Amino acid sequence: MNSGLLFFLSLLYLSVLFIVARWGENSKRLFEGKSAGFAYALSLAVYCSAWTYYGSIGRASTNGLDFLAIYLGPVVFMPIWWVLVKRMIRIVRTQHITSLSDLLASRYGKNQSIGTWVAVMIIIAITPYISLQIKAIGDSFYQLGGSDLPIWMSPVLFTTIVLCLFALVYGMRFLSGNQPKTGMITVVAFESLIKLLAFVFVAALVIYYGFGGISNIYHQAESIGTLQPHLNMDEDQQSNWFWMLIVSGIAFTLLPRQFQMGVLENKNEKHLNTALWFLPLYMLLITVFVLPIAFGGIVLFGEKVDSDFYLLHLGTHFGGKFMGMLVYFGGFAAATSMIIVSALSLGNMLNTNVLLPALLRVERNVDMSKRITITRRISVILIFVLAYYYYYFFAYNKPLVSTGLTSFTGIAQIAPAIFGGLFWKEATRKGALAGILSGFAVWFYMLIVPTLLTTQHLGEEFLANGAYGLTILSPTRLAEVMGMTPLSAAIFISLSLNTAVFVLVSVLTTPDRLEVNQAEIFTRINRISRRTYDQAEMWKAEVPFADIKSLLINFLGDRRTEEVLDRYARINRINFEYEKNADPRMISYAERLLTEAIGPASARIVIQSVAQGEELSVLEVIDILQESKAIFQLNRDLKAKTSELEEATEKLIRANARLQEYSDIKDEFLYTVTHELRTPLTAIRSQAELVHEDSDMPLEDRQMFMEAMVKECERLSTLITNVLDLEKFESGSQKLTLVKGHIQDVIDNSIRAVKQLIQDKRIELSADINPSIPACFMDVDRIQQVLINLLSNALKFVNDDGGQIKITAYVLDNSIKINVSDNGPGVPQEDRKLIFDKFYQAKNQTKRKPKGTGLGLAICKNIIQMHKGKIWIEESSLGGTRVSFTLPLYIQKSI
Template sequence: MLSPELVAVIAFGYLLLLFAIAYYGDRQRAKGRSVIANPYIYTLSLAVYCTAWTFFGSVGKAATQGATFLTIYLGPTLMAFFWWFVLRKLLRVCKDNNLTTMSDFLTLRYGKGALLGALVTVGVLLAVVPYIGLQLKSVSNTFNILAYHEVISPLTTPVYQDTAFYVALVLAVFGILFGARHLDPTERHEGMVAAVAFESLIKLLAFLAVGILVSYGIFQGWGEIFGGISRNPELRQLLSINTGTHDNYLLIMVQTILAMGAILFLPRQFHMAVVENTDEKHILTAMWLLPLYLLLINLFVMPIAFAGLLMGFPSSEADTFVLRIPLQSGHPYLALLTFIGGLSASTAMVAVSSITVSTMLLNSLVLPLAIRLNLQEHLPPHLLTIKRLGILLVIFFGFITYRLIGPSAMLVDMGLIAFCGVIQLAPAILGALYWREATKWGAIAGLGAGFLLWAYTLVLPYLIEAGMFPPGILEHGPLGLAIFKPTAFLGLNGLDHLSHAFFWSLFFNLAIFVSVSLLTAASPLEEEQARRFVGIFELEEGLPLERRYTYLPNLDQFTRFMEKFIGTQKAREARQTFLKQVELPEKDWGDREKLQLEAYVERTIAGSIGPAAARVIMDGYLSSLGSRMEGVFDLFGQVSSSLEESQQKLKRRVAELSVLYEAARTLTSTLYLPELIEGVLDLLVERLGVEKCSVRLLDEDGLLTIKSYRGLTRIAQILSTKPEINTLLGQCLLTPQVISVSDTSLMGRDRLEGLLEEETLASFVLAPITTETLALGVLTAASSQKGYFAREHVEFFQSLAGQLGAAVRSAQQVAHQIRNPVHAIGGFAHLLLKKLPEGADTRNYAEIIIKEAKRLEQMVREVIETSVIFIPREEEQDINQVVRGALGIIRSKIEEKQLDLKVELAEDLPPLTMDVGNMKRVILQLVANALDAMFFGGRLKLSTKRQNEMVEIKVEDNGKGIPPHMLPHIFDTFFSTKPSGPGLGLPIVHKIITQHRGQISIDSKLNVGTTVTIKLPATQEPAAVQH
């Protein structure tokens, strides 16, 4: 016979063995030789699903209800068909984000708020605590049966004599030793997994041993057992189902669905399947091996149950048949093995559950609460203690429920209550993985309703039975409202308690989750997470930068920060892992890497304290360093960060393409380079919101000169520089390549030479303007925000600069290709003229050829000239001086035509700010046009006049005038009133005048004359010339 001492010593010895295994597992992991990294251990660890409920309860259920208990194991088998899709996705999301519990998973997905996590934690705690109590009950009952041959009711025993109390203590120590010996950011406990896997093996072997003894030792095979039952009219109904509400088809379906959910959503299953997983591919083995394990452990359940009944045990003792049969038949040591098997089932479940639930408590309740109370500064040193207390607390709660309601309920009931509780998580978790539109409020409302109804319709009846609430609620409803009766909610009668509770809780949960999700809007953070969770398999490539910090600590600072939460050793490991990940030494990091580090550190500490707390603590830490987060203003306007990735890319492409398209249009509509460059810069500013941009072109002396710009104010500092290859500017031009600098503070001063100070504040892009053979200049775009130009923009600037290059090239080509033939024509016409005899008719033709050739040459010169534009050099000048200067140049022409020239220059003019060269060209062009329009003896008048704050310049002639239909087009490029004119003169004039903020108007009457009026504003302040 077995003495209590022997049983206690054996049990304790077995627990010591488990400690040894767990210790070994942890040691091997520290050495980098994981003992659990294979699919078989993974499968055995998932067998933590089989608790004392399986070990003892299944037999109890089979002895009273027949085959219905099988649904609890067929459900997981069915679920295994979906593992490769659902579990793998869950796994990937959790690994990528270092999530360690379901509440963290939901918190992160639904916007990092604390409320949802707290709700999940409370719900799961309520569901799991009685389940833990059930394990304690099982261990203490089996111990008492083995040692004293009787079950001792906790109602009659003081706590200190209750075996369950000591079991609870030992299990708490076990949980603390292997679940909270140190802080682990990944929350992985390989030692514990190894111990659990070992226990799974033991419980299977123990059960098979009893089964074989019963089937073939005591009876002559299954035939005899089943035959005996079928011959017994009272027990006969156990062989079939659907004989009453306790085993009808509805209940079978409900239990199957509950079991399908439980294998995925029970905290301990989630922990083993997701957190402790070392390789996704292990799922592929576990998905058939676990069902096989479940089949084997259930193979002898019915034979044992029926054998017990045939042997004359009362069915009320069916929960302990596994133990009583070997004892009765004289196999005490087999009974001891069975006891150890049951102990394995219980301890594994309690250890894993208490660890995971305490992690949830810490991450989702304690830390958010501490942050609310502003205690986060004091927390880090106590994290480990809090976690240990959490484990202790969970097991203690389990013990309390065992003392209070344990005796009144069968083992199986408590398990199903827990199953029904955790399945409330299914909509929110599956929604998180597959439904982008699921929102935080949808999840909170759905879960809240689900948990509430579950507690009301399923838990409350048990509490009433245990005498904690007045029984009237069950019979007549609360306050006599029969419609709210917990077991017949809204008048739904005739269902068993479980199906009734399952239906109502999940019905409201699902309906509210979906409808509230559809009615509320997700925050941008939530949408981003939804995109990342749902599309986890698509997002292999890096995302564009969506936010940045004004300042980020360096790796050393971050390491010290992490130490507070995960300890020195783990922080150092995390640091090494990160360095391996980025593959770049710290000094070469750009914004992207720094941001990666920030996200990595947040994920790492989130493993210890949960995502909600990690976010708040991280923000607090960064702001204490004077850093704040700001969204990187999206280069392409309203593209919200919350949009789906592909959509975002598409929009960006569209914006880029539209700019390129516009640029191409400008290019084909004008050969006038200044206009093209101005147009491109305008596009950059208006369409893409670029702050500062400029075009620098190479001149004949090999100097880079700023030709045109936007948003730069201190342009005078550097007008021309020689591009040296050691500077970025030179590198860009000479190699040639697009250079993007996301953080100028990481660049040496000498590399930035040639660029304006205001261009090098934070980030910029340099793009070379080149033709196939020539480097022509550099297009620059700069921002005062770091990281403004992401890598994807490089391509865009390359195309834009390429277009500019093509424009310059085509202008040059036209000019060069025309110039030489025109030279030749003019030259030969001269020769022809000399050879022709005086007075010949043909001389006239030759003269016309010479004249036209000259005009052509003039036009070519203009094109070449205008290809090189000037940056307007603003200086204060007397406009009269400019007019006189221009007249000096063109005087000979005027005299040639013997014109009547009148010049009226007012002396009271205010000073004007202008580019003298350009203004001179304007006057020259206008006078030249007038000359062209007049015949011998015409009248030309130039005048200047003050008009308030404006200066008016007039050029009047009495030439042939401009036909009225042409007047509106007079400033269009390539439009000419003259049949063969180049059509470039007036557009340039117009451009220059508008550059000077002036106006130009033309008044003309056919055969009467033309008056061109220019109005220029007087200098008010030394403002930059407007473009």
């Protein structure tokens, strides 16, 4: 492929990263809801660098299954990772920590020396790892596009410069290291998707299109005697596996880029739950095709090409230049995301633990805010320069995996001090520093020294025979004496010595007061909320407010100082115009602000320069935290009680409303009953008076009045019976007499009961009853009462001569459904639910009411509900009303 075109496309891709970062900073939806959890989990996939993308295939082609340990380690370590990272997130938030070295410095008494030592050692350990990514970019470019570009168009140099600019723009433009870096997170998540999709797509194409499937690749590998040696593991490889599992699990937690994305950039602890299942799935997808691709590369190319780049050559071989470019940009994404985050993290450590302390020793009373911004940028530039320098002079001929494993082992040297410091109160600064230095010395001697000497072709005799001719002192021969690989021996000796020295020195030394205080805070962090810690008074001193403000302006600038002081005043409801002195809580607040800008050790020194006071004892710290926690808990309890009272008040209001409603219903019920009783009584009385007063009334008239009085008495009797029935239903005293019967018989009896009325009104009645309806348990008399009531209602509302009533019954969903339809005026939609209320017809005084008690449908509803059925109103096919109800087929006889 034309190298000039590839160079242009690489620059175009780098330009896209700036666009994506800009979009990420302006996008709010990306960091809200579920998408925020996935963005966080994707950003943690920065663990899968160019080593994963290219180096795993190279490792698999020479060592078989050995490559998997680097990914199984994090997966096995994931539950422990969740616990550790959650604890570190809480510590970082309460202590306002901005880097891995600051975490150690803060834990061990906010001590400058341990922060500086750790920062320098981490930079030494990780810089080769960054150079590894630079090497991967350069090698993949030259493998695909050749090396015919002029020296001033070096893709490695240009990429390094552009990535440095990106880190400066989207990582170091803020004074505080804790400012959210949404642009950078978006780019890292974006590149995590790019590298995964590119790898899986091209690998699947090569395997299934190029070779015809995984089985074909394995058959071909077996035919040339490659398969079994790569699938079997000897004792050295098994030993390597164990130690690589340990060191990769530690590295997944403590690599600067993992700490940056997993701890510092975490805004919600719940996102850890997403990462807990997402990251193992991601690692499975990006490694599942590694071994088949390695075998395919061996079969097709053998040693003709660099095994690290088998995927690149296979993609080009089977898919042409486009597939080759897809592989290239996937690897480019894997490398650039790691370079950006690692350089940013290391630059921050270099700034707060090396450059700024040196600057503060020289100048402190000048405007430091601008100098801090400058040193932050210089520190990042220095990291890029160091990484490029190491690449140019040392890394060009080193395999990707060997450099990565060396860095993993180096970063593991801080594990005992960090993990011990999180849980063990007795861990001391001297113990931590002694352990780190001893482990780091072994790591440097056994892994870095051989690299430096062999690269420069120096010290061959030293490597072969050891110092003073003692083989045991040879960094390479020592592993042979122990019967281990150099890597396994280095991991075992360095971590064992590190841990032993850390524990022993911690037991033998006494920590100072501040160190003990920090130990209490770190080990109790799960019982301390950020708000509790922020409200705690960690100083025994009062300082003129003007001095604190002047100090903040000096380091944060005027604008930032005004913002933070205004926020503090609003939260604590104070007015600084009337405050002459800054209380201990304000001093602690100022220290936390300075910690974000210059690190915990420097912040402590600066605050001590104006706040001369006695340090708190450990008991006082515990009392303060417990008191603050008690106050915070009291506030929470008060809020909870207030909420409970509000809820109780709302319930009382609702209960009063229901009582009022029931009272209104009772009053309406009594009014309606008395009205319904008075109407027939009035008629009976008036007719009786007429008969009584007119003794000469003709017999026919007298007979007519007597018949009318009998009908009104029957109406009274029906009303009283219905009221008594309804009271029994609603009180629960009414019982059903269940017998097994057929609904056909009940419907026939009901029709016979109203047959005379039907004939008198000349109404057309039809019945369509499915003959296959089985018998079921029911109270026959009550169901017949329901049907007669529904038929009577239909008769009232249909017109004479032309009225239609239809009864249908059939089985539906294990129930018998009965419908009584008519072609009357129908029931409005809004009245259909209310029509089953007691005396519903009394509520519509503007309408002409038919004769009736207004209780019939209410009784019907209770009867059907006692049968575990339902009753409702719906549209009729005849144009009027259809009343439907259901009876369960399998109703229990015991109801």
